[in-house]
Amino acid sequence: MEYRAPSSPPLPRDESGLIGTLRERSLHAHLKRLYTEPGDCVEEKIGGYWVDIRRGDDVIEIQTGSFGSMKTKLAKLLADRAVHIVHPVAIEKWITKIAADGETFLSRRKSPKRGSCYDLFDELVSFPHLVLNPRFSVEVVLVREEEMRCEDGKGSWRRKGTSIKDHILLEVAGREVFRTGRDFLKLLPAGWTGPSTNRELSKALKQPYFRIARMTYCLSRMEMIKLAGKQGRSLLYALA
Numbered sequence: 568m569e570y571r572a573p574s575s576p577p578l579p580r581d582e583s584g585l586i587g588t589l590r591e592r593s594l595h596a597h598l599k600r601l602y603t604e605p606g607d608c609v610e611e612k613i614g615g616y617w618v619d620i621r622r623g624d625d626v627i628e629i630q631t632g633s634f635g636s637m638k639t640k641l642a643k644l645l646a647d648r649a650v651h652i653v654h655p656v657a658i659e660k661w662i663t664k665i666a667a668d669g670e671t672f673l674s675r676r677k678s679p680k681r682g683s684c685y686d687l688f689d690e691l692v693s694f695p696h697l698v699l700n701p702r703f704s705v706e707v708v709l710v711r712e713e714e715m716r717c718e719d720g721k722g723s724w725r726r727k728g729t730s731i732k733d734h735i736l737l738e739v740a741g742r743e744v745f746r747t748g749r750d751f752l753k754l755l756p757a758g759w760t761g762p763s764t765n766r767e768l769s770k771a772l773k774q775p776y777f778r779i780a781r782m783t784y785c786l787s788r789m790e791m792i793k794l795a796g797k798q799g800r801s802l803l804y805a806l807a
Contacts, residue, residue: 592733592734593733594631594712594734594735595629598631598655602627602653606622608620608622613644613648614643616640616643616644624649625648626644626648626649626650627650628653629653629655630652630653631654631655631734633693634691634693635690637693645703649702649703649704650702650704651704651706652703652705653705653706654705654707654708655707655710656683656687656708656709656710657710658681658683658709658711658740658741659677661676661713661737662675662714662716664716664717665715665716666717667717667720678714684707684709684754685754685772685779687707687745688782689778689781691705691785692781692784692785695784695788696788696789698745698747698785698788699789704745705744705745706745707743708739709741709743712735712737713735713737714734715731715733715735716729716730717732748790749791751786754772755768755772759771760806761795761804761805761806762796762798762803763804764798764802764804765783765802768782783802791806792806792807
């Protein structure tokens, strides 16, 4: 599966040729097109829920946002069919700002943030136990993207009122598929068996402590690691 676009694309334009109306959910739409194969059904209602792609009896969901909102939906879908979640993570992001008129270009810069497969645990923490279900699988798509922002005064105070209008796919750089709990063990340090604290794992993996804490929580719910005592006030984890 390959998708490549210019590394510095022009600003998105509406049908009139103006920058004006930014398309919403472009990243979601692009990924849905990439994952749709001949014979698939797109945007179909199953069991009272709209799904992105139905392939035979199975479902593929492109989830660009929080997993928490899918919890009930997934539980019901998994009762009858396999569900595969596709979750994009930006390893590189360009941020483009336009003025409140929706047309005037203001700036473009590269974000210092770099995502990785470990970002998945920020979302998977909502239902790590589902990995025990053989019908459930999840895929991380590592992407380069453009984030479109508008200085319209309607956004978060953290961004000083700037609104995020769209995320545009520039390139798919890689993908990792996780079908069982064992597949997640490749994210641990090579040859690791424990016992280790979250802080020790954080240092070894060069990941933020909070994310490693989510990872160990998820892996313990998947029955891949277990508590192995304490080191002072810190919990120790080892392979199950």
